[in-house]
Amino acid sequence: MKVKVLLFANLRERIGQSVEVVDIPDSASTVAGLRIHLMQRGGAWQEILSDMKVVRVAVNHDMAAANAPLNPGDEVAFFPPVTGG
Amino acid sequence: MKVKVLLFANLRERIGQSVEVVDIPDSASTVAGLRIHLMQRGGAWQEILSDMKVVRVAVNHDMAAANAPLNPGDEVAFFPPVTGG
Amino acid sequence: MKVSVQSDDFDLSTEVIDISMNTRTGAVASFVGVVRDIPMTLEHYPGMTENAIKKIVEEARTRWQVLDYAVIHRYGDLQPGDQIVLVAIASSHRADAFAACQFIMDYLKTQAPFWKKEHHPEGARWVNALEADDEAAARWKSLKQPQRLVQK
Amino acid sequence: MKVSVQSDDFDLSTEVIDISMNTRTGAVASFVGVVRDIPMTLEHYPGMTENAIKKIVEEARTRWQVLDYAVIHRYGDLQPGDQIVLVAIASSHRADAFAACQFIMDYLKTQAPFWKKEHHPEGARWVNALEADDEAAARWKSLKQPQRLVQK
Numbered sequence: 001m002k003v004k005v006l007l008f009a010n011l012r013e014r015i016g017q018s019v020e021v022v023d024i025p026d027s028a029s030t031v032a033g034l035r036i037h038l039m040q041r042g043g044a045w046q047e048i049l050s051d052m053k054v055v056r057v058a059v060n061h062d063m064a065a066a067n068a069p070l071n072p073g074d075e076v077a078f079f080p081p082v083t084g085g
Numbered sequence: 086m087k088v089k090v091l092l093f094a095n096l097r098e099r100i101g102q103s104v105e106v107v108d109i110p111d112s113a114s115t116v117a118g119l120r121i122h123l124m125q126r127g128g129a130w131q132e133i134l135s136d137m138k139v140v141r142v143a144v145n146h147d148m149a150a151a152n153a154p155l156n157p158g159d160e161v162a163f164f165p166p167v168t169g170g
Numbered sequence: 171m172k173v174s175v176q177s178d179d180f181d182l183s184t185e186v187i188d189i190s191m192n193t194r195t196g197a198v199a200s201f202v203g204v205v206r207d208i209p210m211t212l213e214h215y216p217g218m219t220e221n222a223i224k225k226i227v228e229e230a231r232t233r234w235q236v237l238d239y240a241v242i243h244r245y246g247d248l249q250p251g252d253q254i255v256l257v258a259i260a261s262s263h264r265a266d267a268f269a270a271c272q273f274i275m276d277y278l279k280t281q282a283p284f285w286k287k288e289h290h291p292e293g294a295r296w297v298n299a300l301e302a303d304d305e306a307a308a309r310w311k312s313l314k315q316p317q318r319l320v321q322k
Numbered sequence: 323m324k325v326s327v328q329s330d331d332f333d334l335s336t337e338v339i340d341i342s343m344n345t346r347t348g349a350v351a352s353f354v355g356v357v358r359d360i361p362m363t364l365e366h367y368p369g370m371t372e373n374a375i376k377k378i379v380e381e382a383r384t385r386w387q388v389l390d391y392a393v394i395h396r397y398g399d400l401q402p403g404d405q406i407v408l409v410a411i412a413s414s415h416r417a418d419a420f421a422a423c424q425f426i427m428d429y430l431k432t433q434a435p436f437w438k439k440e441h442h443p444e445g446a447r448w449v450n451a452l453e454a455d456d457e458a459a460a461r462w463k464s465l466k467q468p469q470r471l472v473q474k
Binding site: 006008009010012058061077079080081082083084 | 364365367369370373395407431432433434435436437438439448449450451
């Protein structure tokens with residue numbers, strides 16, 4: 001199934017892109033599953049997603065935990081802790 | 086000795102004047118002494134100065150207690166508790 | 171560094187911009203009091219009122235970082251919707267700006283010589299001092315020494 | 323009732339006047355965040371950022387009387403002295419206005435998806451989240467239930 005992956009701030013810069021549609025196996029249909037799927041690409045993906053303490057995840061604009069389920073068409077964003085205002 | 090007496094808000098309205106130079110005997114040269122001196126005029130003066138819980142006093146722009154001394158030329162203001170802003 | 175007691179209206183943006191010139195300024199907290207539904211006349215004590223406000227501000231400056239400030243209080247006849255009072259505090263840190271602004275407002279209500287006469291349909295009457303305001307001012311006294319709140 | 327995430331600048335007075343139309347309004351507390359000495363770029367997450375701010379505001383409205391509000395947060399390139407964020411709260415009571423304004427600012431700093439990149443002379447770097455901001459937001463959690471402060 002396909003989900004839309006968004007990256008922000010230093011994650012976006014290190015990967016060199018801000019959005020990608022990713023086809024994931026059904027076995028990867030949680031936030032944690034998607035993360036492992038992307039880390040298996042190695043390189044910057046492996047690096048930026050390995051320390052979940054400094055990576056936050058939102059699914060369809062709501063903050064999501066590792067065990068949150070994913071559905072086709074979901075928008076999944078990875079970003080660092082926020083530093084607004 | 087002479088002091089300048091100012092009245093504000095409902096005190097000013099009830100006396101019907103806002104400022105008066107008052108000549109007080111040396112024996113009345115404290116805030117309390119001035120107050121008693123003015124109360125002896127009777128009428129509205131007696132009324133408005135009889136309940137010191139609802140009358141505040143300032144001498145030369147600083148809040149003053151009953152035993153504060155007065156000197157010639159002092160500006161003594163009587164007014165109700167403030168209700169600003 | 172402005173304290174003004176005036177009958178004229180004021181403009182919040184103008185005052186905030188005036189106090190934000192310091193390059194260390196990161197936070198400006200401000201407060202505007204507005205006349206609710208009853209027309210009123212505000213009386214003050216020229217000279218003493220300005221001095222009382224300056225003392226309040228200096229007390230705030232011993233407790234929090236205040237880079238610049240504007241305090242304006244109007245007197246005279248005011249209609250519903252009119253602005254009455256402005257307190258604006260510029261600081262490097264938002265917690266200091268908020269605390270100083272709220273502290274000054276609480277004290278303005280209880281320490282500055284202003285008297286409010288409300289013009290009700292059934293007649294005018296002087297407003298009595300409210301205990302809630304004294305309580306709001308008193309809670310600052312329980313801060314035993316100048317302190318800074320959690321800040322950024 | 324305005325939440326806006328925009329690159330354009332804003333005018334504090336205009337926003338405050340817009341939210342002061344209710345005749346029950348007696349108090350307007352506002353906050354403006356200003357860029358200090360370092361130029362910065364603010365990135366946000368279109369859609370999610372607006373939603374997050376709206377949730378923060380709704381949470382504040384369960385705790386305090388908020389008659390009207392304006393929250394504006396800028397994104398993009400900002401220079402020293404530029405305005406970054408505005409929170410303005412209209413209420414009948416000043417304690418509610420101050421508390422809601424400060425609450426929203428504390429949460430904006432920790433919950434709203436904005437990321438700050440500072441452009442130092444030696445190079446650009448993304449700012450790390452600060453513990454002080456988390457603490458400022460966390461202290462609101464110890465209020466076990468919606469409560470109102472001493473007010474007038």
